[in-house]
Amino acid sequence: MVQPKATKKLKNEIYSNLAIVIAVVLLATGGLAYWAHSFIGDMVQRELAAQKVYFPEKGSPAFDAATYPELQKYAGQIVDSPDKAEAYANGYIGRHLQKVANGKVYSEVSAESMKNPTDQKLQQQKQTLFQGETLRGLLLTSGYGFGTVAKIAGTASLVLVIAAAGLVSLAAFLRIKI
Helix, strand or coil, rough: CCHHHHHHHHHHHHHHHHHHHHHHHHHHHHHHHHHHHHHHHHHHHHHHHHHCCCCCCCHHHHHHCCHHHHHHCCCCCCCCCHHHHHHHHHHHHHHHHHCCCCCHHHHHHHHHHCCEEEEEEHHHHHHHHHHHHHHHHHHHHHHHHHHHHHHHHHHHHHHHHHHHHHHHHHHHHHHCCC
């Protein structure tokens, strides 16, 4: 069935206007996503750097290349990015924590220490694991986790702007056909 020219023109106008409205919404959302990307990314970098946590220097006894081969690229560097935070938390702190109490985690050692409150070695392990797991958790959550959210927001902003541009192009095409 052939549509009358007036009906086709009206449909094109409606679709064109709808595409423009959606494009404006996508651009606004893309702008907010970019703002989130910038704000979170800057905050994570600034706050990580402010803590002045450094990877040990290359060749130091605490940073043996055989034990930490994948971390050598960070030797002597400050932990100031999501990737470095994740590497330091899992690759450096995580490995140290595994050695504290033969692979036991804080909750396990804490439960044992409550049963043996006079065992000084157990109390020291509990304290070390608590501090290490707290720092590790903060680096993973605040550094790596939020930094990853910033990266996702940056990618989303780009996708939203490209989608908006596509809709504007579609609207222009539909208007030409009117």
